[in-house]
Amino acid sequence: MVTWLRPQEGHDRSGISREQFWTIKLGWSQEFDLVAGGDSRTLCDVSPRAMQEVALSSKIANFGFNYVGFNKDYLSGLMSKLNPRSTSKTIVLGITPRSLAPLNQRVSGYREESERPHWRTMLNSHAGGLLASLRPIAIRGIVKQTSSKDFYPDGWMAVRMNPPNPDADIAVYQSIFTGNPVSEGIVDELSATVQQWSRQDIQVFAFRPPVTAEMLSIENQRSGFREADFIRRFTDTGGIWLTFDASKYQVCDGSHLDAESARIFSRDLARGVLEGSFPRAATSEAKNGENRVHANNQ
Numbered sequence: 001m002v003t004w005l006r007p008q009e010g011h012d013r014s015g016i017s018r019e020q021f022w023t024i025k026l027g028w029s030q031e032f033d034l035v036a037g038g039d040s041r042t043l044c045d046v047s048p049r050a051m052q053e054v055a056l057s058s059k060i061a062n063f064g065f066n067y068v069g070f071n072k073d074y075l076s077g078l079m080s081k082l083n084p085r086s087t088s089k090t091i092v093l094g095i096t097p098r099s100l101a102p103l104n105q106r107v108s109g110y111r112e113e114s115e116r117p118h119w120r121t122m123l124n125s126h127a128g129g130l131l132a133s134l135r136p137i138a139i140r141g142i143v144k145q146t147s148s149k150d151f152y153p154d155g156w157m158a159v160r161m162n163p164p165n166p167d168a169d170i171a172v173y174q175s176i177f178t179g180n181p182v183s184e185g186i187v188d189e190l191s192a193t194v195q196q197w198s199r200q201d202i203q204v205f206a207f208r209p210p211v212t213a214e215m216l217s218i219e220n221q222r223s224g225f226r227e228a229d230f231i232r233r234f235t236d237t238g239g240i241w242l243t244f245d246a247s248k249y250q251v252c253d254g255s256h257l258d259a260e261s262a263r264i265f266s267r268d269l270a271r272g273v274l275e276g277s278f279p280r281a282a283t284s285e286a287k288n289g290e291n292r293v294h295a296n297n298q
Contacts, residue, residue, distance in 0.1 A: 021151035022113045025063065033058040033086045034273070036155075037078040038094030039104065040066045041209035044256040045094065048154040050263040054270035058088065062155030065113065069104030070190045077110065082202065091197060092273060093206040095230070097223035100182045100190070150259070158259035161252040166212045168253035173218050181224035191237050198238025205273055206239055210246035210265065215254045242272040 016024070034055070036046045043064030051060050063078050070093070082089050098104050150158040161168070194204050208227065211219070219225060231241045248268075249261040257265055 016151045016153060018149070018151055021157070024153055025061075025155050026113055028061060028063075028081050030080065030083050031059065032061045032081050032083055033088050034060045034090040034092060035063050035078055035081045036061070036092040036094065037063045037074070038209070039064065039068045039096055039099045040109075041096055041211075041256060042094030043155075043157050044159050045209050045262050045265055046092075046269065047152075047156045047158070047263050047266040049152070049156070050266035051270035051273075054267050055274055058090075059083070060154070064094065064155065064157075066109035067104050068099065068108050068110045069101070069106075070099050070186060071105045071108070072189065072193075073114075074108065074110045075190070075193050077114070079197065079202075088203070088277065089201065090203040090205065090273065090277065092269070093204070094209045095206050096209060097182050097219045097225040098176065100186050100225065101177065101180045101223065102183050102186070103176070103180045105186065156262075158262060159252060159256050160259050164250060164252040164258060166214070166251055166254050169255040170214060170218065173215060173254075174222070177219075177222040177224070182226075187230065187233070191233050194234060194239045195237035203273075203277055204239045205242055205276060206234055207242040207244060207269065207272075210244060210249045210251060210257060212251050212254050213246075215251075216246070240276040242269070242276065244268060244272075 034051075036042055036048070041064075043062065043066065046062045046064065048060035048062050052058060061081055063081055065074075068074055078091060082091070146163075147159070147161045149160075152158070197204050220227070235241055244265065249265050250258040251261075252258040
């Protein structure tokens with residue numbers, strides 16, 4: 001009998017297994033100035049550490065989850081990570097058509113992790129590394145690793161594909177919205193929550209995560225998402241919409257940014273938040289952050 005233990009995951013060897021990662025994320029207290037929320041695109045695209053290279057004084061977390069929807073439970077969990085004593089409470093939302101469709105409200109990575117039995121959560125927390133080493137692995141995956149995931153304690157999951165395959169997710173998105181279009185009811189609920197947050201002096205930003213041109217076209221045609229209308233409603237309730245040039249970034253599978261591009265995007269996101277939050281002070285702090293970028297790559 002031959003036993004082969006799975007090597008530590010990832011390219012950077014962050015030291016955290018996926019089992020520990022979700023437990024750490026759910027266990028955060030009310031400790032952050034800025035919390036980013038959304039589905040796997042936010043999870044993979046937003047590096048809090050890279051953001052902090054620009055937003056120097058902020059404590060930042062990524063509360064993104066796989067296939068999550070913006071329902072009441074998730075939005076409440078997202079807000080619960082903000083420090084009530086912070087003078088710059090900020091929530092940043094990565095808006096995708098899937099996060100506004102009914103399926104992601106029913107089948108949610110956030111709900112899946114939140115509803116794990118207590119014994120399993122404790123096991124993940126204290127023996128996550130051992131559990132990770134015992135997960136099955138194909139020999140081909142050891143010999144020729146074409147993709148990797150790194151899990152960081154600030155909530156970022158970095159992904160890489162070698163070589164990148166921009167068409168990898170296309171087939172899924174050609175069918176995922178069949179009988180599952182964007183729900184106006186979900187948009188209404190999110191808009192009401194954003195308005196409530198704004199009245200509580202929480203700054204709320206949103207953006208559409210970068211994807212390939214083909215993916216964007218598929219989503220716009222098949223999901224029923226009316227971006228211009230959504231932006232209007234979002235800004236009417238007190239939110240600030242941020243727009244980015246997707247062509248600047250490397251999308252590794254059609255949906256998610258490659259780890260290095262995610263770091264670049266995260267710095268751009270931080271600059272956008274600073275400019276939207278503090279127009280007079282943003283420029284100087286952003287410049288100070290740029291001076292740290294080359295010396296503090298994660």
